Amino acid sequence: MSTIKRKADENTRAYLIGSGIANLAAAYYLIEDAGVDPQNIVFYEQWDVAGGALDGSGDDKRGFLIRGGRMHEEHYRCYWDLLSHIPSYDDPELSVYEETVDFNSRYVTDNHARLLRNGKRVDLSSYGLSVKDQLDMGKLLFTPESKLDNLRIEDWFSGDFFHSNFWMIFTTMFAFQKWSSLMEMRRYMLRFMHLMPGMKYLHGIWRTKYNQYHSVVVPLQRWLSDRGVRFELESRVTDIEFDLNEGKKRATTLQIVRNGSEEAKVELGEKDFCFFINGSIVDAADEGDLHAPARLKGVEDSGSWTLWKKIAAKAPDFGNPDVFCGDIDRSKWYSFTVTLRDRTFHDYMEDFTGNLDGTGGLITMTDSNWLMSIVIARQPHFPNQPSDVKIFWGYGLYPDHIGNKVKKPMSECTGEELLEELWYHLKIEEMMEPIMHSNKLINCIPVAMPFIDSLFMPRAKGDRPKVIPDGSENFAFLGQFTEVEDDCVFTVEYSVRTAQEAVYGLFDCGKKPLPIYVGAHNPIAMMKAAAAISE
Structure with missing residues (x-):
């Protein structure tokens, strides 16, 4: 049963569950394209801050924190189109897009030290791929997705592939693991083919002026709030009831817990709509500090995963969340953010790498x-960051392994121990020793993220629901765990595209999602990529 599009009127209401970039974008399209009254749009967010995975917080007293950052590049058509209409954090006369273009014209990414071994730069004149590896990559590109259900990357490539410069760059740039979905790897290779020749130097990668919360989320939230959109924080939707009779699918009731205890129900009328970000890569994250490790939590601590599991049990085409959240040992990794009232480390890294901060990247x-x-971002990375304070971010893909210097798993390490391990690999232990035992080290905050790689778990067709399930009258899934053909998860572009598909699919507003840019569709990009991997 197909969805019948409707026109909004003054009585149309929209309820958005989760305040990640997908729903922030959906609210913009509901207002600008569908014509929904902003005062009839409500966000329900379980946490006390909006933004989902695009986060950034803290100060120079307790330390700054970013759990992670999403990659940006020029050809994010939906994302940049959205942000071209949103005033930037600092200048209302400049859009977020214009600010970002200007910033990246001044701080061009050209990484001179992408890989290190024994504290020295690795020669990246070659990706180090054997002829067999190259043939396997070519074969993968021409294998249809229908043949790749539930396959892992390690099912396709030989052991030598995982020791190549290419794999070291690819796995750490995008956070793929050997056991990640081969289907998703194929999508990345096709979608970002144009980046292949310069990927070893991070050419073509864009950064925002500040962290992504202040550069993207705050401007979007301001724009929406100024027009009357309501953000009900610390409001957790615990269940959604549906009318599933005669092939139709209609959300009818939201069950909500506010402030941890106050229960309420919201009945959805004939002109009401519901948008749900199913799943979350940062839900149930936990923070440690300089003297305490982060704790690993589970599905029971996650509002988004718990809600999706309840919903998925109600209809077969509402997806299969267990595929993505059912193996935390395979979906987790740990990050850390370091705050220093000292520039010794940053000065050393600029001299060692030859990169001014903000031009190197990973x-x-x-x-x-x-x-x-x-990653050492351009300073300041936060609007409230004093000039004498420096921050940087890091992560580890194998947190259960024993450290080289600190003889314990990364997952059990305090912030101080993480730094000891880092200084050891960079061969700067002696230089950093005085700072480690002074008030110049403000904090190193470890973060455990049980679901951060869950979107790459091996999957099959149907495990991710359609943005608008067949027969849906007023309900849509949004975000990283919905199905969008040809596009790549773990990108802000994917989330914003799902917002366009949801709004333009439910409302008669005469618009369609912007076409997906696929680098492999450009013959010149294909030829340059082929030349690069054969070096």
Whole structure:
């Protein structure tokens, strides 16, 4: 049964569950394209802050925190189109898009030290792929998705592939694991083919002026709030009731818990709509500090996963969340954010790498048992960051492995121990020793994220629900765990595209989602990529 599009009127209401970039974008399209009255749009967010995975918080007293950052590049058509209409954080006369273009024209990413081994730069004149690896990559590109259900990357490539420079760059740039979905890897290779020649130097990667919460989420939330959209924070939707009779699907009731205890119900009328971000890569995250490790939580601590599991049991085409959240040991990794009232480390890294801060990007210690990487963003990375304070971010893909210097798993390490391991790999222990035992080290905050790689878990067709399930009259799934053909999860572009599909699919507003840019559709990009991997 197909969905019948409707026109909004003054009585149309929209309820958005979760305040990640997908629903923030959906609210914009509901107002600008569907014509919904902003005062009839309500967000229900379980946490006390909006933004989902695009986060950034803290100060120079307790330390700054970013759990992670999403990759940006030029050809995010939906995302940049949205942000071209949103005033930037600092300048209302400048859009977020314009600010980002200007910022990246001044701080061009050209990483001179992408991979390190034994504290020295790795020669990246070649991706190090054998002829067999190259043939396997070519074969994958021409294999249809229908043949790749539930396959893992390690099911396709030989062991030598996982020791190549290409894999070290690919796995740490995108956070793929050997056991990740082969189907998703194929999508990345096709979608980002144009980045392949310069991927070893991170050419073509864009950064926002500040962290992504302040550069993207705050401007979007301001724009929506200024027009009357309501954000009900600390309001957790615990269940959604549906009318599923005669092939139709209609959300009828939202069950909500406010402030941890106050229960309420919201009945959805004939002109009401519901948008739900199913699943979350940062839900149930836990923070440690300089002297305490982060704790690993589970599905029972996650509002989004718990809700999706309840909903999925009600209809077969509402997806299969267990595929994504059912193996935390395979979907987790740990990150950390370091705050220093000292520039010794940053000055050293600028001199060592040859990169001014903000122009280098990800640096990976290939001989780290944790496969540890760090990013030094352009300073300040926070609007409230004093000039004498420096921050950087890092993560490890193998948190259960024993460290090379600190003889315990990364998952059990305090912030101080994480830094000890990092200084060891960079060969700067002696230089950093005085800072480690002074008030110049404000904090190193470890974060455990049980579901951060869940979107890459091996899957089959139907495990991710359609944005608008067949027969849906007023309900849509949004975000990283919905199905969008040809596009790549773990990107802000994917989330914003689902918002366009949801709003333009439910409302008669005469618009369609913007076409997906696929680098492999450009013959010149294909030829350059082929030349690059054969070096």
